[in-house]
Amino acid sequence: MFFGRRSNKRILAKVADGADQSYGAIVRRQFRKNRLAVWSLRVLYVLLFIALFGDFLANEKPIYCKLDGKTYFPIIKQYGVNLGLTQWDAQFVTNSWRDLPYESVVRPPVPYSYNTLDLKNAGFVGPFEKQKVVSTRWRHWLGTDKIGRDVLAGMIAGTRVAMLVGVIAMAIATVIGVFFGALAGYFGDDRMKVSRIRLIMNLIGAVLGLFYGFIVRTYYYSEGDFTTELGKSLGIFLMIMLIMNALASVLKRIPAFGKKMTVPTDILVMRTIEVFNSIPGLLLILSVVAVIKRPSVFYVMVIIGLIGWTGIATFIRAEFLRIRNLSYIEAARAMGFSNWRIITRHALPNAMTPVLITIAFGVASAILLEAFLSFLGIGIAADQVTWGSMLSVARSAPFSAWWITVFPGLAIFITVTLFNLIGEGLTDALDPKRK
Secondary structure (H helix, E strand, C coil): CHHHHHHHHHHHHHHHHHHCCCHHHHHHHHHHCCHHHHHHHHHHHHHHHHHHCHHHHECCCCCEEEECCEEECHHHHHHHHHCCCCCCCHHHHHCCCCCCCCCEEECCCECCCCCCCCHHHCCCCCCCCCCCCCCHHHCCCCCECCCCCEHHHHHHHHHHHHHHHHHHHHHHHHHHHHHHHHHHHHHCCCCCEEEHHHHHHHHHHHHHHHHHHHHCCHHHHHHCCHHHHHHHHHHHHHHHHHHHHHHHHHHCCCHHHHCEEECCHHHHHHHHHHHHHHCCHHHHHHHHHHCCCCCCHHHHHHHHHHHCCHHHHHHHHHHHHHHCCCHHHHHHHHCCCCHHHHHHHHHHHHHCCCHHHHHHHHHHHHHHHHHHHHHHCCCCCCCCCCHHHHHHHHHHCCCCCCHHHHHHHHHHHHHHHHHHHHHHHHHHHCCHHHC
16 A cells, blocks of 8 residues: 555656646756756856855955944945945054954954965965964965965955856857847848948948047047946947938938848858957957056956857857748748847747857856966956966966965866856757757
8 A cells, every 4th residue: 555655656746747848847857867967057056156255255354343332344335335335434444454453253254355465474385384373263274375365265256257257258249149140040141121221321330430439549448447438439339320320211211212122131240250250369359458558357258258259149040040930930920020029029039048058168168268368467457366367376386386276277177167067968958859
């Protein structure tokens, strides 16, 4: 009787499990069969947690403290200071956070920031060597570098940089790649028809926008803030394009100007992709960094995103070529829906799934490229700590300072491997033959 009940429960469980036969459920079940991919995803969650809450894990400022009867949350307040919403009191500016007479205090697990200098333990002190600290609470668990910076705090800061570079760079690449890939795949060479005057005005607007928005303003990039100047240039470009399209809307009422012309969208996008693929990425990055007055990892993210969209565009184009003639797309056209609604509401959701594989591998490539640039000291601020910059410091370390090389190198290897394994898991899960 007991075994009969257990058998019934198993049968019911199988029936319940088989009830959800949606595409997403099938992909999830296939992905869970790949144990390496599943564990890679779990470890990735840990890295994302470290990246998000790194300030609360390694910081010379306390999480909470009570001083002169007042309660403070210094790490949270630092966010307001960075945004210009508040300022530090004089006692926090003139004194070290470590030496303040706290009534009570709660410190992060690692009581050092990535740029905190411990001069008593400078000169490459190893994790297993004797350290000059007042207690175990202040020990450098992964050692220090030449100027006394905590390696563990640097590893946590490097995790945030790596995750930001991977996510933001691929987000930029995904937006650009999806846009151009969708245009090329859906319209092809014979489906996009625009008025003659609109085509002419857009070509003129693009030339004028590039000239007045970017070429004329090259001097401002080298002298001013790059982000601000880039925003101004994009604003000028978009304003010129809007003016040109407004003029085209008026002039197309003239019969000679309003005649429709076919734009070979697919061939234009593919030739653009070939041009971008022919430009060495490192050479492009070096050219852009040369005109930036104040290097920042943010610019590295943008550049990687701008040169990494071609693969995504190719995948999206291939998927759109496959689905643009399917029955549900034809039905949407028959119902009178606009092309943009069909692309965004019907075609794109069904074409994005294979792109996830490209994004997973692209994140790994972006992290590896950022580490390479940081190792060379290109595109990042001098006071910014990344895994690549820590490896660069290792070049001046003696052979016995193994921890400066092992920990950052191992972090890069593990992170890149995680994304590659996740990408392989998605490849297997999305394979139609395995369903």
